[in-house]
Amino acid sequence: MGMQSIGRPTSPFPSSVSGAETVSGSKGLLQHEDLIFEIGSPDKTGVDLPKPKGGKNRLGGVARQQSTGLPGLSEPEAVRHYMRLSQRNYAIDLGLFPLGSCTMKHNPRLNEKAARMPGFSDIHPLQPQRTVQGALELIDELATWLKTLTGMPAVAMSPKAGAHGELCGMLAIRQALIARGEAETRKRVLVPASAHGTNPATAIQCGFIVDEIKADARGRVDMVDLRSKLETTDDVAGIMLTNPNTCGLFETDIKTIADLIHDAGGYFYCDGANFNAIVGRVRPGDLGVDAMHINLHKTFSTPHGGGGPGSGPTVLSDALAPYAPVPFVVKDDDGFRLIEETEGDAAQAFGRMVAFHGQMGMFVRALTYMLSHGADGLKQVAEDAVLNANYIQARLKTVMTPAFEGYCMHEALFSDAFTADGIETIDIAKAMLDEGYHPMTMYFPLVVHGAMLIEPTETESKQELDRFCETMTVIAERAAQGDEALKGAPYLAPKKRLDETQAARKPVLKWTAPVPEAVAAE
Amino acid sequence: MSTYFTEDHEWIAVDGDVGTVGITKYAAEQLGDVVFVEVPEAGVSFGKGDDMAVVESVKAASDVYAPVGGEVTEGNGDLADAPETVNEDPQGKGWFCKIKLSDKGELDGLMDAAAYQSFCEGL
Numbered sequence: 001m002g003m004q005s006i007g008r009p010t011s012p013f014p015s016s017v018s019g020a021e022t023v024s025g026s027k028g029l030l031q032h033e034d035l036i037f038e039i040g041s042p043d044k045t046g047v048d049l050p051k052p053k054g055g056k057n058r059l060g061g062v063a064r065q066q067s068t069g070l071p072g073l074s075e076p077e078a079v080r081h082y083m084r085l086s087q088r089n090y091a092i093d094l095g096l097f098p099l100g101s102c103t104m105k106h107n108p109r110l111n112e113k114a115a116r117m118p119g120f121s122d123i124h125p126l127q128p129q130r131t132v133q134g135a136l137e138l139i140d141e142l143a144t145w146l147k148t149l150t151g152m153p154a155v156a157m158s159p160k161a162g163a164h165g166e167l168c169g170m171l172a173i174r175q176a177l178i179a180r181g182e183a184e185t186r187k188r189v190l191v192p193a194s195a196h197g198t199n200p201a202t203a204i205q206c207g208f209i210v211d212e213i214k215a216d217a218r219g220r221v222d223m224v225d226l227r228s229k230l231e232t233t234d235d236v237a238g239i240m241l242t243n244p245n246t247c248g249l250f251e252t253d254i255k256t257i258a259d260l261i262h263d264a265g266g267y268f269y270c271d272g273a274n275f276n277a278i279v280g281r282v283r284p285g286d287l288g289v290d291a292m293h294i295n296l297h298k299t300f301s302t303p304h305g306g307g308g309p310g311s312g313p314t315v316l317s318d319a320l321a322p323y324a325p326v327p328f329v330v331k332d333d334d335g336f337r338l339i340e341e342t343e344g345d346a347a348q349a350f351g352r353m354v355a356f357h358g359q360m361g362m363f364v365r366a367l368t369y370m371l372s373h374g375a376d377g378l379k380q381v382a383e384d385a386v387l388n389a390n391y392i393q394a395r396l397k398t399v400m401t402p403a404f405e406g407y408c409m410h411e412a413l414f415s416d417a418f419t420a421d422g423i424e425t426i427d428i429a430k431a432m433l434d435e436g437y438h439p440m441t442m443y444f445p446l447v448v449h450g451a452m453l454i455e456p457t458e459t460e461s462k463q464e465l466d467r468f469c470e471t472m473t474v475i476a477e478r479a480a481q482g483d484e485a486l487k488g489a490p491y492l493a494p495k496k497r498l499d500e501t502q503a504a505r506k507p508v509l510k511w512t513a514p515v516p517e518a519v520a521a522e
Numbered sequence: 523m524s525t526y527f528t529e530d531h532e533w534i535a536v537d538g539d540v541g542t543v544g545i546t547k548y549a550a551e552q553l554g555d556v557v558f559v560e561v562p563e564a565g566v567s568f569g570k571g572d573d574m575a576v577v578e579s580v581k582a583a584s585d586v587y588a589p590v591g592g593e594v595t596e597g598n599g600d601l602a603d604a605p606e607t608v609n610e611d612p613q614g615k616g617w618f619c620k621i622k623l624s625d626k627g628e629l630d631g632l633m634d635a636a637a638y639q640s641f642c643e644g645l
Contacts, residue, residue, distance in 0.1 A: 443581070500580045501555035501557060501580055504558070504580055505555075505558075505605060505606065
């Protein structure tokens, strides 16, 4: 036969050797990497320049006497160091990122293309306004979309993240109370027990006092507790509420809550972090909301979680609109113009929150996302996000314990009730690392024991959700059986289970050179 | 000497008009491994229920409230370097501070050991 028999075998050999440990510390093509101080050294340099001849030191007595201790590396060493570290990153571009309340959805590449257009990317915030009319129009157009989607009359575009938007909303409330002459008496802000931690923090930052409302057995605001907190009303500044809340549930009494707060003379701040679940379906303005931040980096798909800055435009009701911070864009006969000073139309503005005009790059991405989906597409975003979360809840409810009965919104919340004694939520999360998944949000919200909050978002396919659920089913069954091996996970990650207690009690914040053996022996 | 307990899981062991304050075994177990403790210095005064100390574990940071009002006569400085003492001996060596009580009547609202135990069982 004339067949070619030379070449390499293309089938794997059967082997009984597992070979888990390697000489180099690398695992396959995932290279082991030391600290940069351990690779380079101060007496090494990546640039080979001749020593300067002569020349007088003109620093007087202040010339450095000792080495800086900074390591020298060659260019390929430096490049490889950071490339290797970057391989250890987990990103939405690598896999499902089920971090509850973070809405880690896919960031469409079309957004990136639009943001890189020179008319948006190569402009400067101090350029004459007549040369950036397109950029100003984009800010104005995005503002119109946000106002339309929320049913609110005004929006402050400049806040740079969710918590910054909260600060904007609460400062607007404080300014409104100052205008009413009640800033000194109305100090109490009601915050549900399940709130994002930033809510009470923001209230305190603005000089308010936090009064916590209990959650009821359904995971929603306890209306009896709320009414009891409103027995005295002349000290109530407002309420901060997330809807859907951090239990992934729609606050069904939200209209009553809004009415109660308004009757008490307070304002209703809605945390818009979970807007993804209701965008296109529910307008917060119709629910009686006075202020709400919108995380462009969640609902409107701009990168976050280490991938890009946040952006938190804050919509305001008629009652709060006059106090919106500068700058903002207005349109008149001459085109678009920025109101920069707290005078004239902006005389009542509470001030300014940022140096310039907000996260322009994120504005471009968010508007691109809106225009590419259209109003009907955004409605489907919310529907699919809720559908995906309920699919996960339905598939996992036989092996894990849903925290509350009934359908969820955009995230499925489980308690650790299904685990055997000794197995905790952290063990499940660590086992997920071995399976190649970023863990879900854990131990939050605090109202659920050992909480596991899973938010798949609408951008995951059914195949991906199935793969995730099959993996979670196996881990959950091991947890229910009390599989001790879970306590040691992760086994396949670059670092094994870390001792968080020791790390917190005796943190090592600085690398120190090991003492050379010869010296140590003396 | 008698020991009293609060619903916020502080204990106070009173001897004369001085009480030694700490957090209960139940609280220490719930917190998990304690990694940082900040205790008040001698000379500082608190009202009943004021934030008096901070205890941080790997899970959470919590305020510790003064079970009664009074002036601190001594803080347990050893906890700064050995926060694990709070886990090892919460109702002994893991004490936080000693308070000179301003009003012994404030003890009346607190629980005794038996009442506190049944309170914890109900949680």
